Amino acid sequence: MNLSKRLKIFERLAQAIPNPKTELNYRTPFELLVAVVLSAQATDKSVNQVTPELFKVAATPEKLLALGEEGLKRYIRRIGLYNTKARNLIALSKALLERHGGQVPRTRKELEALPGVGRKTANVVLNTAFGEPTIAVDTHIFRVCNRTGLAPGKTVREVEEKLNRYTPHKFKRIAHHLLILLGRYTCTARAPKCAKCPILDLCEYPAKCLPASSPQDIDSISAGQKLQDRKRMAGRQG
Numbered sequence: 142m143n144l145s146k147r148l149k150i151f152e153r154l155a156q157a158i159p160n161p162k163t164e165l166n167y168r169t170p171f172e173l174l175v176a177v178v179l180s181a182q183a184t185d186k187s188v189n190q191v192t193p194e195l196f197k198v199a200a201t202p203e204k205l206l207a208l209g210e211e212g213l214k215r216y217i218r219r220i221g222l223y224n225t226k227a228r229n230l231i232a233l234s235k236a237l238l239e240r241h242g243g244q245v246p247r248t249r250k251e252l253e254a255l256p257g258v259g260r261k262t263a264n265v266v267l268n269t270a271f272g273e274p275t276i277a278v279d280t281h282i283f284r285v286c287n288r289t290g291l292a293p294g295k296t297v298r299e300v301e302e303k304l305n306r307y308t309p310h311k312f313k314r315i316a317h318h319l320l321i322l323l324g325r326y327t328c329t330a331r332a333p334k335c336a337k338c339p340i341l342d343l344c345e346y347p348a349k350c351l352p353a354s355s356p357q358d359i360d361s362i363s364a365g366q367k368l369q370d371r372k373r374m375a376g377r378q379g
């Protein structure tokens with residue numbers, strides 16, 4: 142895909158999604174970090190259902206640590222993998238207090254050194270809490286980038302590297318949220334809603350579902366009709 146098409150895709154998405162932002166509820170970088178850790182293999186919706194009560198009692202690393210692992214589990218047990226997540230969040234709070242004075246660090250290296258924090262979580266925190274132009278690749282973004290041809294790759298890391306290399310600079314800060322929202326609501330895993338997609342004409346996915354009135358569809362219908370005609374003629378001649 143060439144640069145001008147990439148630019149058009151981001152312009153179109155920015156127009157269609159005027160205020161792209163995370164759907165996780167949070168008030169501080171620490172709350173965002175906790176919410177992102179909880180969201181691994183869980184929906185943002187399910188995380189938002191438990192965090193209001195949790196943040197009432199544990200909005201800082203000190204308070205979360207004071208809850209203890211068992212106490213924390215009582216708040217997050219509706220979320221998948223809550224045992225591991227509780228263990229990681231307690232260790233994470235302890236590390237924040239010991240190494241960073243209770244603050245969330247602002248560098249990838251320091252973030253990734255925290256328990257339960259991988260590259261994706263670090264990218265989300267750097268981008269969403271601190272406004273860095275990082276692009277975290279999750280399952281939605283991986284799918285969208287491969288389908289559209291925007292940044293095809295066999296691994297999450299390959300897709301992320303291509304996005305970093307090819308995303309027009311002015312869209313780097315919002316690219317993560319534009320692509321995640323497109324993947325979550327339009328370019329869904331099953332039955333993508335191509336007819337309603339703002340980048341339908343730019344997308345290179347061969348299996349995209351075209352609306353009946355689109356020129357491509359009309360072309361394919363007429364090609365099908367020509368084939369039928371040819372078969373009919375051949376039948377008459379035979």
Ligand code: SF4
Nearest residue numbers: 328333335338341344
């Ligand atoms: S046209 Fe279809 S396949 Fe392409 S990005 Fe849009 S929804 Fe996804």
